[in-house]
Amino acid sequence: xxxxxxxxxxxxxxxxxxxxxxxxxxxxxxxxxxxxxxxxxxxxxxxxxxxxxxxxxxxxxxxxxxxxxxxxxxxxxxxxxxxxxxxxxxxxxxxxxxxxxxxxxxxxxxxxxxxxxxxxxxxxxxxxxxxxxxxxxxxxxxxxxxxxxxxxxxxxxxxxxxxxxxxxxxxxxxxxxxxxxxxxxxxxxxxxxxxxxxxxxxxxxxxxxxxxxx
Numbered sequence: 001x002x003x004x005x006x007x008x009x010x011x012x013x014x015x016x017x018x019x020x021x022x023x024x025x026x027x028x029x030x031x032x033x034x035x036x037x038x039x040x041x042x043x044x045x046x047x048x049x050x051x052x053x054x055x056x057x058x059x060x061x062x063x064x065x066x067x068x069x070x071x072x073x074x075x076x077x078x079x080x081x082x083x084x085x086x087x088x089x090x091x092x093x094x095x096x097x098x099x100x101x102x103x104x105x106x107x108x109x110x111x112x113x114x115x116x117x118x119x120x121x122x123x124x125x126x127x128x129x130x131x132x133x134x135x136x137x138x139x140x141x142x143x144x145x146x147x148x149x150x151x152x153x154x155x156x157x158x159x160x161x162x163x164x165x166x167x168x169x170x171x172x173x174x175x176x177x178x179x180x181x182x183x184x185x186x187x188x189x190x191x192x193x194x195x196x197x198x199x200x201x202x203x204x205x206x207x208x209x210x211x212x213x214x
Contacts, residue, residue, distance in 0.1 A: 032070065037080075037177070037210030038063035045088040045103060045187065045200040058102060060085030062206055068115060076115040078125065083134075084109045086202045102139040105156065105187070105202070107131035111164050126165040129181060133158045155193040160185045160202055170212075177208040 041060040064082030071077060089102035109131035116124045136151045166179030183202035188194040 032214065033068040033212040034066070034214060035173075035210055035212035036063075036065050037082075037175075037208045039177075039206060039208035041085055041204050041206055043086040043088060043202065043204035045086075045197065045202065056089045058085070058087040058089055058104065060087070060104075062109075062208070064109075066210070068212075074117045076117070076123075078111075078113045078115045080109075080111045080113070082109045082111070083107075084131070084204070084206075086204050089139075100141050103197075104137050104139060106134050106136070107160065108134055111181070113164065121170045123168045123170075124165075125167065125179070127163070128161065129164050130159065130161045133160065155190040156187055157185055157189045160187070162202065166206070168208075173212045173214075175208075175210050175212070177206075177210070179206045179208070180204070181206065 039062060041062055042057045043060060044057050062082050062084040064080055064084075066078055066080040068076050068078040084107050086105045086107060087103040089100055091100050109129055111127060111129035113125040113127035118124060133153055133156055136153055136156055138149055138151055160183050162181055162183040162185070164179055164181035166177060168175045168177035181202070181204050185201065187200050187202060188197040
């Protein structure tokens with residue numbers, strides 16, 4: 001997870017450096033923005049369960065809308081409403097049976113981000129988020145069989161919350177962005193889920209593209 005997130009941020013930082021150095025077409029300051037965004041997620045669950053190994057990220061997506069209200073020349077508040085996928089996959093070895101399970105947790109998420117403008121095209125963002133679990137399932141492939149099975153949401157805390165931070169680089173009305181969000185709420189709620197996931201929390205890196213309508 002750390003390598004993927006580092007790669008995302010490195011790519012956007014390189015783009016930001018080149019663009020700021022060579023751009024003469026800056027966005028007007030003080031303008032209210034609203035638009036749409038979407039992109040890729042690389043998510044992990046940090047848990048330690050007996051018989052589980054080779055933990056991998058779940059590659060998913062996010063899509064949604066955002067608004068940005070300027071407060072002064074170099075600062076703004078940006079709320080968003082996103083549909084976002086989270087979870088992780090891992091190999092299991094239980095009594096000689098092997099396979100891979102992928103936990104899939106899908107949320108409606110509301111980040112509210114303080115936005116600091118570096119010049120007129122690059123933004124640094126940080127702030128809290130809260131999300132609501134819409135559905136949950138597990139995808140299995142191994143000796144116990146293959147397929148996708150719904151998991152009762154009562155096994156999980158339906159409300160998740162945490163902190164997020166990242167940056168955006170604007171090209172006119174379009175932008176690319178990278179962000180990392182770390183959950184602070186334990187995912188598991190029931191005894192069965194806690195046995196598998198323990199005190200696991202969501203962690204996800206996001207790579208976005210979007211466009212402002214104004």
